[in-house]
């Protein structure tokens with residue numbers, strides 16, 4: 001049977017962290033055998049909020065590609081590419097922009113929230129989810145692996161596909177979100193791990209850096225001294241143990257009884273986390289020492305993506321009867 005198509009995308013924020021690794025990348029890696037994957041680094045999307053400071057964009061794209069490969073995405077199986085290298089995304093975005101009423105875009109939750117929070121009000125920012133729809137539909141993707149927060153964008157993508165099909169003929173499938181269940185990864189301050197909170201542990205940092213961050217990590221505030229009874233269910237260190245310590249269940253009773261102190265518990269986590277990250281870091285180092293190889297991967301990924309995108313655009317122009 002022919003493989004179904006997946007498109008996934010991430011904005012090039014620079015170095016990825018454990019939240020990105022556990023929440024998205026590992027899932028992508030697990031899908032690459034069974035689906036025709038397209039992993040897109042959406043650099044144009046990042047311009048919707050970061051248009052004044054564009055000088056480090058190429059470096060951020062590079063670092064993201066390194067993280068993708070180090071996490072185990074295989075360029076033989078999936079097309080790894082940069083959005084701006086496939087200009088057809090922009091062409092389809094332009095055509096889609098005719099189909100979407102402005103009030104519909106003004107109702108998109110991410111627009112309403114970020115407009116206020118970041119003071120963004122450009123035409124490009126309003127059109128963010130239309131560009132995302134073009135990213136997805138240009139490959140006629142069947143599935144889009146995303147988190148809950150992206151569901152409104154997938155819904156709009158489906159609406160655009162339906163509207164296009166009803167006006168010009170059946171060109172696009174209605175893609176479905178592939179929601180991934182993953183634990184929320186806490187940052188070192190106990191809030192959700194996020195680059196913007198500055199509480200992240202990146203995939204590529206040294207084991208010393210990682211250890212020092214874990215040792216500084218927020219823990220159950222009711223456990224102050226060794227001997228105090230702990231509450232693992234409220235402790236972000238225990239949450240990370242659940243991912244990186246195979247026999248984490250044994251820690252629960254000894255934390256609860258007060259036998260296990262936080263320092264010892266954190267040392268164990270740092271050890272296990274470093275062990276899990278070691279192969280990724282080693283792969284990262286190799287890739288960083290050989291940037292040509294990374295740019296080659298992106299180049300050949302773009303070639304593959306472009307081929308499919310051009311086919312779709314041919315059908316789109318035909319269906320619309322335009323040049």
Ligand code: TRP
Pocket residue numbers: 007008009010011042045131132135136144145146150153
């Ligand atoms: N909006 C997505 C995010 O912030 C990024 C993105 C852009 C995307 N285009 C996409 C995700 C296409 C999936 C499919 O995470």
